[in-house]
Amino acid sequence: MADAPRAFVAGHPIGHSRSPLIHSEWLTRYGIDGVYSAIDVAPHDFPALLVDIRAGKWAGGNVTIPHKEAAFERADNRDEAADAIGAVNTLWVENGKLIGGNTDAYGFAANLDQRLSGWRDGETALVLGAGGASRAIVHALLEAGYRRIDIANRTLARAEQLAARFGEKVAAHYWNAADDLISSANLIVNTTSLGMVGQPPLELDLGSAPVGAMATDIVYVPLETPFLRSAAAAGLKTCDGLGMLLHQAAPGFARWFGRFPEVDEDLRAVVLSDLASVHAR
Numbered sequence: 001m002a003d004a005p006r007a008f009v010a011g012h013p014i015g016h017s018r019s020p021l022i023h024s025e026w027l028t029r030y031g032i033d034g035v036y037s038a039i040d041v042a043p044h045d046f047p048a049l050l051v052d053i054r055a056g057k058w059a060g061g062n063v064t065i066p067h068k069e070a071a072f073e074r075a076d077n078r079d080e081a082a083d084a085i086g087a088v089n090t091l092w093v094e095n096g097k098l099i100g101g102n103t104d105a106y107g108f109a110a111n112l113d114q115r116l117s118g119w120r121d122g123e124t125a126l127v128l129g130a131g132g133a134s135r136a137i138v139h140a141l142l143e144a145g146y147r148r149i150d151i152a153n154r155t156l157a158r159a160e161q162l163a164a165r166f167g168e169k170v171a172a173h174y175w176n177a178a179d180d181l182i183s184s185a186n187l188i189v190n191t192t193s194l195g196m197v198g199q200p201p202l203e204l205d206l207g208s209a210p211v212g213a214m215a216t217d218i219v220y221v222p223l224e225t226p227f228l229r230s231a232a233a234a235g236l237k238t239c240d241g242l243g244m245l246l247h248q249a250a251p252g253f254a255r256w257f258g259r260f261p262e263v264d265e266d267l268r269a270v271v272l273s274d275l276a277s278v279h280a281r
Helices: 019-029 043-054 068-074 080-085 104-115 132-143 156-166 175-184 226-233 242-257 265-280
Strands: 006-011 035-040 060-063 090-094 097-101 124-128 148-153 170-174 187-190 214-217 237-239
Touching (some): 006 019, 019 242, 019 265, 043 068, 043 090, 060 068, 068 097, 080 097, 080 104, 080 132, 090 242, 104 132, 124 132, 124 175, 132 148, 132 156, 132 187, 148 175, 156 170, 170 175, 214 226, 242 265
Parallel strands (some): 006 035, 006 060, 124 148, 124 187, 148 170, 187 214, 214 237
Antiparallel strands (some): 060 090
């Protein structure tokens, strides 16, 4: 009898990760004999982890901060999303080679498909922030058919680097241009940490947003950020960021454990309960 497949999420630090909770819930739900563990891996130990994956000690795993770029550089091959985004968050072995994938764009789009009907009909998007997460968001928006994506960021040079990575449909702006850009945005996406617990709120005048405009936030603690609350008050359809976390986990689970799992209200409830218990302490 073959050993049960083992997968991981590796980061440094890693104690905050909800990935073990998500994957363990799926393993239990589907009666799969497998293990998914959180492992704290310092940057100098990361190459040894890749050796272990190639040797079959792991079926694969997820990588998070600070390993996404190192995984990108060291994978034998990468999927299209990882190449476009410039980072890897999922690893598996295929035909003896270590493959690096990125499921963040998939997770973002799948969340909106599930909870923000009609988002793919938009033509212009405003992305707030130009950090690592924004690369996946821009890739997802281009894949969905958006014709123009405006990026507003406090550091213009960083927004310009992001725009240059994705081509002529993407434009960079100073942060203070965001209020003006709202008037032409069918979808507004916050990729910054503003509004997260312990961070100042994201304050924008959303009153000029077009009829039918939508808003989403990749922050999920709190579930309804000040940005989403003000967007709803201005009449925009909104979608929280928790689903992106849940959906981005699914492709990896399918790679390692052989079944594509369902993201449903029961899974959301499990993660929300855990989040509530942590923040009640």
